[in-house]
Amino acid sequence: MRRADRLFQIVQLLRRSGKPLTANRIATELETSKRSVYRDIAALMAQRVPIRGEAGIGYVLDSGFDMPPLMLTSDEIEAAVLGAQWVAGRGDPALARAARDLIAKIAATVPERLRPVVLEPAVASVGGWNVLPEAIDMADIRGAIHSARKVALHYRDEREVETRRTVWPFQVAYRETTRIVVAWCETRDDFRMFRADRVLTAEVLEDRYPARPAALRARWRAYLREQYGVPDH
Template sequence: MRKADRLFQIIQILRRARQPITADAIAVELETSKRSVYRDIATLMGQRVPIRGEAGMGYVLEAGFDLPPLMLTPDEIEAAVLGAQWVMARGDPALVRAAQDLVAKIAAAVPERLRPLVLDPSARTRSDQLPIPPDAIDMAEVRRAIHGARKIQLGYRDEKGEDTARKVWPIAIGYLETVRMMVAWCELRKDFRHFRTDRITAAAFLDERYPERPAALRAKWRAALRDRVPEKKT
């Protein structure tokens, strides 16, 4: 691997890491020596790339630094287009449009020699999937409520046909093969619940914020999933 490519890959590794990452881990991924990583980190810091950390402790890339947005490798292009294909087939209408726009932007921006990877990719998703029931709630508004940590007042019909009213704290959306689910803390049940979006009978998006950060609630939800016994009925 050329040094310029290695420097670029180190930035990519640091950019995607959520915690300090050691020179050992970087060296393993790049299949190079730890000494080379130390030298490359020093080179990047000398070029004013805002890397913080030291040998033995790990390194982080400080917020605010970015590379030109279209320096994509062929594998990155294939990955982006494959993901966009899945969203176009299984996403809600707003995300379908966004995925189509994403592919169009990538095709317009990449060099001519890479354009076939976008327009005629070798990796493809299945085209014979079952249709997903239409959402009975505005999914774009649900995503905005999640980002803003705002509550939603729901009417919901469960699998037995029973109707209930819920005030929930939405934290995530699950885009599954046959249904879409909204994950939320339910004030009625005092627990996390999964609401099928096609079974929602009414929705009012409230200005009331819930008291915890969405990311913190998602961490608690994941921990609950790991520890849970057979899933409770919604």
């Protein structure tokens, strides 16, 4: 690995870590020596990268520091392209368009030597996935999640029983042929999952729910761990 690439990777490691990283941990991740890590950290600090560190504790990157846009490695580009391909084939129309635009923007912005990685990728998302017909606009549901707004659902379950509920949507999940709206249900006073193809109508209300979507997602993950032993990802 070139030293310039290694310096960039060190910043990336520190940025995504929520706690201090030791030189030994960084060296293991980058498959280099601790001595090289010490020299690289010193070089970054000399370039005014706001890294703080203590012997025996580790290094942290101060918040607010950012790198130039799209300073991506070949692997990162392929990961982004693969994810965008998946969304283009499985997302709602607005997300699918955004995914195709993202691939075009990456191709137009990365250095010339990396452009083939975008335009002729070695990875591909398998096509042929067909979502069951939906009567709701998933872009509206995503908008409700971003703005923490309640949604009035008219829903038909697998037994053909229809109910009307007010829910607090906080996540859209994807299964083989269906999208799932994960929400807190005011009627049941509990978490519930609603198959999008079984929603008859969905009205985004003006009322905001009294919790942050991120907090509900954290509670949902804790609920899954407790009830089903599902690990965090």
